[in-house]
Amino acid sequence: MSRKEHPVWEEELMPYVDGQLDAAQASEIEKHLKECEECAAVIADARLLSKQMGTWVVENSPRGMDEHVLSEMEKKKGRRQQWAWWSRNRSWAFGLGGAFAAVALMVVLMPSHKDDLSNHFGDASRSVAGQINPAPLQRPAMPQDGNQQGQQGQQGQQGQQTLDSLLAKTLPAAQSQPTAEAPSGPMIIRNARLSILTKEFEAARARIQAIVQQTQGYLAQLTVRGETGSGKSLSATLRLPSSQLESGLVELRKLGKVLEESQGSSDVTSQYVDLQARLTNARNTEQRLLALQRERTDKLTDVVGVEREIARVREEIERMEAQRKDVFNKTQFATIQVELSEEYRAEIQPSAPSAGTQLHNALVDGYHGALNGLLALALFFLRYGPALLLWAIVLVPVALLLRRRHQGLRVG
């Protein structure tokens, strides 16, 4: 049957049955169906088939699906909240982060801008580290650094959100109550900088070391420089117990004329408390996850997921613990940066060497020159002698042969 005789192929009827044609095409088919019983039967068959297929009904999805999918959604929600916070506050976060970094750099690095790693006192630092007493702290109230507090507060909030979402998805009934141990007073990181001019450099240097010993502090770094045409200079970073800062400064001022002195401090109480709270929460979470791991024996994907969460929480705990210790140590020991300069006194240069000394020097130089020449000659023969000998063995007989032949020709 040709297209002319039968304008609609069976294949073209299927889109009509399935409602996939536009109105114009559908009306064309309908028109054809009125005239063509064969095509009308195909349509009827297709509709009947569709009806028969519809008899295969499957049960509704089990309710167990909800738990898994919705818990995944909670997990995702936790992550998205963090990300949404970041997206919304990115500019603020950058700004605050930058401000925090600038303050931290000023506090920690500025006093040691002349640091020279050639003379570190790492051993001293290690030996004194053991003397840090984690007893409750008693510190005088100091001005607070608002930027730092704000930044740390937000970081803490983010960390808390992460852990809460983790708990919500693993143990919905679990409660995370922060039980941080608050410090008894404000936690202050103190630092000072002294620039001193002294006439007795060596004595002053010895005195600095004595002050460090007396106050039970340690020398974090010490560099001494001395160049011709100028006096010696010393750059040292002292770490003294915070309670000994004032007495240490009094003693240091006695070393000479104080050219410059500055003191600073930053309040890290909120940062410390926040870290403590996050740490406690993370530990609680870890315990619950471990309990969950022991109790649940269902799907492998769930077990793997729990293990992954445990690893992540453990890593977070270790990182926060390191941060907490670092903050604590910084509050225990104040940093004093000392720049000590010697008052320079110019000296008369010594006269030129005598004629006898110069002659002696010239003779010694000549002797060394001759010796070096002989040595160079010996080295040349040793290095190239064997090669020259080899070439002589090959070339001399050839040369002699050529000479004899030349002489023979002349005689002939």
Added chain:
Amino acid sequence: MKSDEQLMLEYQGGSPHAFEQLFERYRNPVYGFFRRRLNNASRAEELAQETFVVILRDTEQYKPTARFRTYMYAIALKQLWSERRKEIRDGKLAAAVLHEERPQGDPETGLWVRAALEQLDPDHREVLMLREYEQLSYDEIAEVLAVPVNTVRSRLSRARVELKSLLESQSARGVSR
């Protein structure tokens, strides 16, 4: 009622309620998709879960240029093919077919349809099932299976002819018994 695409965009924008609506809307169809194609009900449930989990995990990858249903069934099909490869590897597919219960009774029941569908060419069967059970349009089927629309049309037509013939022969056997 909001469209699937609107809900998905709302979820991308941070509304968990939007995804809950999508899940409620498609939990049964997606479960049915796997249940009709696998002999194992619990595995069908797991794969349906996994499909939603993949959608959740890769939410950011969804672009509103694609219809949500197409996107969702494309993920479901990938899961299904992966499962079938696994079954073939483990030799479970053959066992499942061998132990499958044979349809009995009235040809109008679903068991007859199921048995007849099993005998269709797999490519034809998939197109027919996507059309009849998942109610996808020809364009959507073409997109999900990555074949031209004309191929969908011809496969669908052949699948219907084959299925009709199989059902008739089954019916004739049933009557003769």
